[in-house]
Amino acid sequence: MVILPLALDALRDPEKWDKEWDTIIERQFLSSQAPDFCFESMLTEHQYGPAGVDQALASYQGQLASTCAVQRNLTEDALGYFISRNLEAKWMRAGGDVRGEHILRGMATVCNKARNLNQARCYTPELRLARLRLDGKVFLDLLKSAMLDDASFIPATPKYISHRHWDRFEAAQGPRNDTDAKKMALAEVLLLRTKLICHVLQFTLRSFFGLELPEFCVVKEHKSIQGRKTHPLAPLHEANLEAALGPEAARAYMKGDKQGAKARISQRVAHCSYLGCHNSEPTDGSVKFSRCKQCFDLMQRQVLYCSGKCQKADWKLRHKAVCGKPMDFDAVSVPVVHPTSVRDADTRIGLPTNGFRRPPGLVLQVTQLNKSPTVDYYLYRDGNEQALDFGQGTYEQDLFRAHREEAMTSGNRGCVALMAHYMCWMIAGETPERAQGITQNMIVAQLAREYDFPSLRGEVLRMQEIQNRDPLRRPPLHRDTSPYRWRRAIEGTNAFERVVTLD
Ligand SMILES: [Zn+2]
Ligand SMILES: [Zn+2]
Numbered sequence: 001m002v003i004l005p006l007a008l009d010a011l012r013d014p015e016k017w018d019k020e021w022d023t024i025i026e027r028q029f030l031s032s033q034a035p036d037f038c039f040e041s042m043l044t045e046h047q048y049g050p051a052g053v054d055q056a057l058a059s060y061q062g063q064l065a066s067t068c069a070v071q072r073n074l075t076e077d078a079l080g081y082f083i084s085r086n087l088e089a090k091w092m093r094a095g096g097d098v099r100g101e102h103i104l105r106g107m108a109t110v111c112n113k114a115r116n117l118n119q120a121r122c123y124t125p126e127l128r129l130a131r132l133r134l135d136g137k138v139f140l141d142l143l144k145s146a147m148l149d150d151a152s153f154i155p156a157t158p159k160y161i162s163h164r165h166w167d168r169f170e171a172a173q174g175p176r177n178d179t180d181a182k183k184m185a186l187a188e189v190l191l192l193r194t195k196l197i198c199h200v201l202q203f204t205l206r207s208f209f210g211l212e213l214p215e216f217c218v219v220k221e222h223k224s225i226q227g228r229k230t231h232p233l234a235p236l237h238e239a240n241l242e243a244a245l246g247p248e249a250a251r252a253y254m255k256g257d258k259q260g261a262k263a264r265i266s267q268r269v270a271h272c273s274y275l276g277c278h279n280s281e282p283t284d285g286s287v288k289f290s291r292c293k294q295c296f297d298l299m300q301r302q303v304l305y306c307s308g309k310c311q312k313a314d315w316k317l318r319h320k321a322v323c324g325k326p327m328d329f330d331a332v333s334v335p336v337v338h339p340t341s342v343r344d345a346d347t348r349i350g351l352p353t354n355g356f357r358r359p360p361g362l363v364l365q366v367t368q369l370n371k372s373p374t375v376d377y378y379l380y381r382d383g384n385e386q387a388l389d390f391g392q393g394t395y396e397q398d399l400f401r402a403h404r405e406e407a408m409t410s411g412n413r414g415c416v417a418l419m420a421h422y423m424c425w426m427i428a429g430e431t432p433e434r435a436q437g438i439t440q441n442m443i444v445a446q447l448a449r450e451y452d453f454p455s456l457r458g459e460v461l462r463m464q465e466i467q468n469r470d471p472l473r474r475p476p477l478h479r480d481t482s483p484y485r486w487r488r489a490i491e492g493t494n495a496f497e498r499v500v501t502l503d
Contacts (some may be wrong), residue, residue, distance in 0.1 A: 007118035008260030057327035062423030075151040082360035100133030120192040152370035156335035187318040271470035274310035276339035294324040357413040361450040422477040
């Protein structure tokens with residue numbers, strides 16, 4: 001039998017708590033035994049009590065949404081650290097002891113908050129202190145793989161963090177997952193993994209930069225499901241505990257588990273169920289949210305709203321489909337687009353395709369552009385930004401944006417070079433006042449960083465050679481622009497004299 005370290009011990013004795021987890025993770029993931037066996041046992045139906053599956057299904061969309069929000073918050077935080085606080089260099093320089101101190105503090109604080117987050121360490125072999133602290137790159141890689149590709153909106157599904165054992169196991173599930181309980185268990189485990197990793201990364205970085213740890217609310221569960229789950233690897237039977245630990249230690253363990261649960265439950269808050277609302281019920285009991293009567297009467301489901309307005313909005317968005325009805329996995333796993341993201345979905349720059357991974361600088365650029373859809377590119381100088389705008393709906397803008405989309409979604413280097421050259425060429429024609437101190441070299445350096453493209457300078461100079469050979473002197477971005485249109489576009493400008501020259 002496996003005895004899981006208690007959430008309460010995470011803060012009481014973090015080192016000991018972490019060592020115990022480490023032993024369990026090692027046994028599960030690194031032993032010669034295939035880890036599939038352990039996963040399999042997590043997905044058996046007895047994880048849920050009789051009413052448990054319905055409750056789990058009912059709360060799944062909320063969990064999905066909150067995990068997406070956590071991931072977005074992490075991404076916003078991390079972009080700030082990467083761009084303005086020089087995270088990469090500082091983290092690598094810090095040394096294993098300092099890194100380890102902050103990672104452990106992050107893990108312990110997060111796992112102390114909720115039993116399910118503590119238990120999720122079973123499914124999260126990524127969070128091994130020894131590995132994360134020793135090589136700073138391992139932590140940074142995990143951070144990059146957990147960050148969203150665009151922080152301008154909250155996505156409908158989280159970006160799941162890939163792990164070879166999990167990926168293989170998940171791929172093999174399909175036909176074997178023949179009940180809602182099994183589907184739900186796997187979905188919950190994958191969500192919890194994502195949530196735990198994102199929280200730990202966020203807390204660690206806050207701690208590292210000496211910032212306050214973020215507010216953290218665990219959603220209150222209805223009485224009927226509180227404590228519904230026992231962990232499949234370690235069901236808490238007093239008899240088993242006694243056999244393993246002896247009577248005294250078993251009693252202390254049970255007491256610690258209860259004590260921790262009580263403390264945690266008292267901190268929990270109830271949220272408004274509408275995705276677009278961030279209100280939560282005051283903990284002093286001064287205001288009670290109203291609940292959906294139909295859901296409570298028919299299914300003993302607790303669906304709370306802060307106001308009639310939110311209830312109405314949620315009804316249209318998603319509640320109508322599930323109100324008072326028994327749930328099934330297919331219905332609740334349909335992604336619901338977050339109401340705050342619908343507005344600009346049409347003009348938004350797309351997500352990366354074909355495995356292209358956006359470096360943090362590019363995630364920031366995409367995020368800012370999607371927040372301000374009229375801007376064509378942001379150029380940075382000493383932390384100040386300058387917005388490049390070709391004019392709403394112009395031919396130039398369409399042309400530029402077609403290349404921008406390709407560069408930002410596929411990482412196409414040809415498109416990056418065309419854009420970089422074009423922006424340099426435009427700046428070359430500006431007076432120093434209009435350029436506001438932005439130089440061609442700055443543009444090339446910025447894009448080389450954003451697209452992780454160290455040889456961009458050479459490519460931009462090659463673009464200039466191509467332009468020189470064109471009798472019409474069209475920048476290569478305009479290679480398909482008709483001579484007629486081009487002559488019209490540059491009429492009365494100094495376009496012919498402009499040349500890109502780099503240091
Ligand atoms: Zn509300
Ligand atoms: Zn309802």
